[in-house]
Amino acid sequence: MSAAGPPQGARPLGGTARSAARGDHMNLTRREFIQAGGALVVGFAFNGNAGAQRLPAAEKAIGKTLDASEVDGFLAIGADSDVTIYCGKVDLGQGLRIAVRQMAAEELGCAVDRIALVEGDTALTPDQGPTAGSTGVMRGGVQIRQAAATAREALIGLAAERLGKPRAELEAVGNEVRPKAGGAGVRFGELVGDRRFGIKVDPKAPLKDPATYVVVGKPLPRPDVRGKVTGRHPFVHDVVVDGMVHGAVVRPPAVGATLVEVDEASIRSIPGARVVRVRDFLAIVAPSEWDAMTAARSLKARWSEGRALVGDAGVRASMKAGPFEADESLVKKGDAKAALASATKRLSAEYYWPMHSHASMGPSCAIADVRDGKATIWSASQATHRFRETISRLLGLPREAVRVIYLDGAGCYGMNGHDDAAADAALISRAVGKPVRVQWTRADELGWDPKGPPQLLALEGALGPDGKIAAWRTEMWIPKATASLPNMPLLGPEAAGLPQTQGITTGLISQNGNPPYTVANQDVVVHWLKDAPLRPSNLRAPGKIANGFAVESFTDELAAAAGKDAVEFRLAGLTDPRGIEVVKRAAALIGWRPRPSPGPGGVGRGIAYLHYKNNETYVAIAMEAEVDKASGAIRVRRVGCAHDCGLVINPDGVKAQVEGSILQTLSRTIHEEVKFDKARVTSLDFTSYPILRFTEVPEILIDVVMRQNEPPLGAGEASATPVPAALANAVFDAAGIRLRTVPFTAERVRAALAQANKA
Amino acid sequence: MPSLVLNVNGGARTVDVREIEEPLLFVLRNQLSLTGAKYGCGLGQCGACTVLIDGEAVRSCVVPVGTAVRKSITTIEGLGTEAKPHPLQEAFIEAQAAQCGYCISGVVMSAAALLAKNPKATRDDAKQALVGNLCRCGTHQRILDAVVRAAGGAK
Numbered sequence: 082m083s084a085a086g087p088p089q090g091a092r093p094l095g096g097t098a099r100s101a102a103r104g105d106h107m108n109l110t111r112r113e114f115i116q117a118g119g120a121l122v123v124g125f126a127f128n129g130n131a132g133a134q135r136l137p138a139a140e141k142a143i144g145k146t147l148d149a150s151e152v153d154g155f156l157a158i159g160a161d162s163d164v165t166i167y168c169g170k171v172d173l174g175q176g177l178r179i180a181v182r183q184m185a186a187e188e189l190g191c192a193v194d195r196i197a198l199v200e201g202d203t204a205l206t207p208d209q210g211p212t213a214g215s216t217g218v219m220r221g222g223v224q225i226r227q228a229a230a231t232a233r234e235a236l237i238g239l240a241a242e243r244l245g246k247p248r249a250e251l252e253a254v255g256n257e258v259r260p261k262a263g264g265a266g267v268r269f270g271e272l273v274g275d276r277r278f279g280i281k282v283d284p285k286a287p288l289k290d291p292a293t294y295v296v297v298g299k300p301l302p303r304p305d306v307r308g309k310v311t312g313r314h315p316f317v318h319d320v321v322v323d324g325m326v327h328g329a330v331v332r333p334p335a336v337g338a339t340l341v342e343v344d345e346a347s348i349r350s351i352p353g354a355r356v357v358r359v360r361d362f363l364a365i366v367a368p369s370e371w372d373a374m375t376a377a378r379s380l381k382a383r384w385s386e387g388r389a390l391v392g393d394a395g396v397r398a399s400m401k402a403g404p405f406e407a408d409e410s411l412v413k414k415g416d417a418k419a420a421l422a423s424a425t426k427r428l429s430a431e432y433y434w435p436m437h438s439h440a441s442m443g444p445s446c447a448i449a450d451v452r453d454g455k456a457t458i459w460s461a462s463q464a465t466h467r468f469r470e471t472i473s474r475l476l477g478l479p480r481e482a483v484r485v486i487y488l489d490g491a492g493c494y495g496m497n498g499h500d501d502a503a504a505d506a507a508l509i510s511r512a513v514g515k516p517v518r519v520q521w522t523r524a525d526e527l528g529w530d531p532k533g534p535p536q537l538l539a540l541e542g543a544l545g546p547d548g549k550i551a552a553w554r555t556e557m558w559i560p561k562a563t564a565s566l567p568n569m570p571l572l573g574p575e576a577a578g579l580p581q582t583q584g585i586t587t588g589l590i591s592q593n594g595n596p597p598y599t600v601a602n603q604d605v606v607v608h609w610l611k612d613a614p615l616r617p618s619n620l621r622a623p624g625k626i627a628n629g630f631a632v633e634s635f636t637d638e639l640a641a642a643a644g645k646d647a648v649e650f651r652l653a654g655l656t657d658p659r660g661i662e663v664v665k666r667a668a669a670l671i672g673w674r675p676r677p678s679p680g681p682g683g684v685g686r687g688i689a690y691l692h693y694k695n696n697e698t699y700v701a702i703a704m705e706a707e708v709d710k711a712s713g714a715i716r717v718r719r720v721g722c723a724h725d726c727g728l729v730i731n732p733d734g735v736k737a738q739v740e741g742s743i744l745q746t747l748s749r750t751i752h753e754e755v756k757f758d759k760a761r762v763t764s765l766d767f768t769s770y771p772i773l774r775f776t777e778v779p780e781i782l783i784d785v786v787m788r789q790n791e792p793p794l795g796a797g798e799a800s801a802t803p804v805p806a807a808l809a810n811a812v813f814d815a816a817g818i819r820l821r822t823v824p825f826t827a828e829r830v831r832a833a834l835a836q837a838n839k840a
Numbered sequence: 841m842p843s844l845v846l847n848v849n850g851g852a853r854t855v856d857v858r859e860i861e862e863p864l865l866f867v868l869r870n871q872l873s874l875t876g877a878k879y880g881c882g883l884g885q886c887g888a889c890t891v892l893i894d895g896e897a898v899r900s901c902v903v904p905v906g907t908a909v910r911k912s913i914t915t916i917e918g919l920g921t922e923a924k925p926h927p928l929q930e931a932f933i934e935a936q937a938a939q940c941g942y943c944i945s946g947v948v949m950s951a952a953a954l955l956a957k958n959p960k961a962t963r964d965d966a967k968q969a970l971v972g973n974l975c976r977c978g979t980h981q982r983i984l985d986a987v988v989r990a991a992g993g994a995k
Contacts, residue, residue: 174940174977302936309941310932310948311925312876312916316941319875352858371866372858374882442880442888442942442976491880492940492977523881733936737982741939744978767885767974775970778980 160274169209190253201487211464215795335387415602420552424543434627443491445498461490531618590624598654633806670721685815849918860906887973939977
């Protein structure tokens with residue numbers, strides 16, 4: 082196959098995967114709904130949901146415009162009236178595949194099932210930015226919605242001419258435009274089938290009245306779940322490209338070590354295995370996956386000493402020691418220092434959040450075909466367009482010669498090793514002149530994925546005579562490298578000494594360090610550290626989980642000091658009705674009764690609230706937990722979450738994201754910390770890096786506030802942010818101990834209990 | 841290169857392996873194109889590679905292919921298809937019990953082994969049976985709903 086051309090050679094190992102999906106097995110729920118909704122329906126299913134290689138029609142579209150200001154950038158209609166949407170954002174498991182279809186179907190007037198979705202293919206989709214920061218629906222979906230509304234208006238215009246009727250008497254429904262009063266319509270395919278629209282996206286194209294929605298706001302099932310639970314959904318890990326060989330990278334035994342010597346004879350017993358070395362980049366390539374893995378394990382190499390790392394136990398102290406890049410004032414209201422100095426009731430506390438791994442279930446994997454001055458990369462990248470620049474730079478190829486195609490990977494919650502693996506594959510493919518698949522090992526993933534950065538926060542607060550918060554100071558210590566990353570290189574190119582584009586940001590990690598309550602005197606400052614202990618990256622709700630942990634734990638400490646009920650204390654400081662509503666609803670979910678904390682013992686309850694990024698989703702979590710005083714184990718019994726993300730596209734999709742955010746963040750809060758010594762990460766498996774198990778899963782209650790007249794906001798991250806504080810507050814309520822260091826291991830709980838007994 | 845005959849999903853399949861220590865997982869995926877089982881850890885710790893051998897849920901990443909000869913191997917592909925899912929898979933679809941879906945084949949197979957032995961399994965039974973299956977997306981609640989639903993229990 083040609084390198085950057087259509088990847089017809091790619092096929093899923095599973096054989097007939099998607100052809101089966103084209104069958105007639107449309108799920109009953111969906112069929113019933115669509116009939117009830119009045120949309121045109123009949124026997125077809127989602128035709129393709131993975132990568133462009135599964136959509137022959139889409140391959141024919143190569144050369145189409147990628148311009149996001151053009152309707153044709155996002156949308157095409159075939160002669161059969163079926164619709165293809167070209168979406169720069171991708172589905173990482175968060176349900177974008179159904180949400181974007183719903184948004185487009187609603188505005189265009191087509192059946193959800195008659196939309197094929199092409200995701201994250203640099204040859205086909207407009208650049209809509211990375212799939213990150215909960216922007217899939219609120220930015221990506223909204224752009225496509227506007228293109229669909231523009232297209233609908235154009236279709237109605239064409240139909241008006243064709244039918245000789247005024248536009249106002251026509252509507253687009255069920256892939257045709259027809260008279261509202263009834264009578265024969267004209268199918269989309271007859272109007273524009275297989276032709277370009279040739280018009281700009283009109284930012285003023287009217288959107289439908291939410292009161293008339295028939296598709297948006299409905300819990301439609303996701304089109305990819307069927308393939309996933311039957312083992313047929315193609316992941317990047319499952320794809321085979323003609324002529325493909327297997328690569329495995331040998332990382333150094335210490336971070337920053339350089340390669341002194343390789344003993345190629347040490348893998349001679351494995352037929353077909355050979356060494357690829359580019360400066361300090363060391364890899365194996367072999368005809369079979371197992372042989373590549375075995376050879377990588379057997380290969381003998383000598384490395385230099387690495388750079389001395391601070392070690393996990395040293396991180397916290399190192400953060401206050403610097404060196405620092407800069408200090409930045411984020412919030413300054415009134416005079417916090419003076420108000421604190423003169424206050425009679427003053428508290429201070431420090432909170433620490435350790436480094437976390439993405440711990441994706443599947444180690445990162447990618448396929449690269451670098452030949453004849455072209456490169457095609459199949460990758461689970463969250464940002465195929467941006468990654469194209471990276472590949473182009475490191476291979477020294479013009480951007481036009483590089484195509485990056487998204488395929489599902491194991492869930493990532495920010496940048497895990499997926500781009501690293503793709504760069505590895507590209508380097509090896511270039512060296513051997515064949516398509517190369519690279520799959521990392523579990524130890525590679527936990528050891529070398531870029532990590533959620535450590536965060537340290539010191540808070541001070543004072544209560545006024547009215548029992549409300551009179552003054553507040555937050556000081557944060559966070560690695561600057563996590564804000565703008567000139568120094569987050571990809572591993573392979575760094576080892577090979579190749580040029581790289583600037584690294585990505587780890588997200589806006591200094592947000593939500595301010596109290597979400599009315600406080601007249603506030604200071605929020607950040608001390609930006611020059612570097613991070615290990616290579617950092619964005620990891621779900623970047624920074625805001627740790628900041629929320631500190632701010633909402635400290636709010637609870639102030640409430641307890643004031644002798645106030647934690648919910649009432651918060652409500653007294655809130656003026657935003659949407660904030661007030663989620664706090665009340667979350668409390669109601671677990672039957673909250675007002676009283677001060679700590680409680681009488683037994684099951685404790687805690688609450689936490691955040692207004693995500695201070696201007697997006699409103700979310701509150703109330704939680705019940707108990708502490709086994711002998712073992713120190715925490716058991717979470719129930720979690721209630723009230724969630725207001727404005728317009729809800731798919732309430733079941735929102736719920737799934739909220740459940741996931743809660744459980745993943747409980748896992749991070751109770752169990753997780755990356756362990757490392759002076760040389761390297763040592764938590765390399767699921768014993769040393771444990772994550773939540775089924776036996777620990779609490780009951781989860783979710784109240785999705787539907788505000789269909791508001792703009793849509795993100796749902797993939799916000800509900801993660803109140804989790805640690807809600808848990809810490811429940812533990813305080815249950816056992817009278819205040820946990821300010823994550824993870825809340827049994828050992829740490831026992832120590833806190835012992836400390837409390839001494840006091 | 842040893843040639844082995846495996847009994848997979850009710851049929852005899854011949855595979856050629858360089859060494860009989862190669863884990864069953866890689867043979868299923870790369871030689872038999874049965875890619876439902878996934879490589880997650882290679883250590884038997886995460887359950888993404890779970891298949892049934894003689895009815896028992898096992899981690900195919902730590903089963904040397906040589907030891908699987910003359911046994912009955914069932915992979916997720918042997919349960920049902922997209923067009924005709926197994927009732928257990930149907931319950932997972934009803935519950936929309938997958939996010940990224942990388943862990944889910946293994947979860948379904950562990951649940952299948954549970955229900956084969958205990959068709960009336962409760963939520964707690966399901967939690968115990970799935971204790972060796974990890975999920976990073978946090979789909980646990982829906983997975984438990986699905987298993988209970990398949991066992992004929994209320995959600």
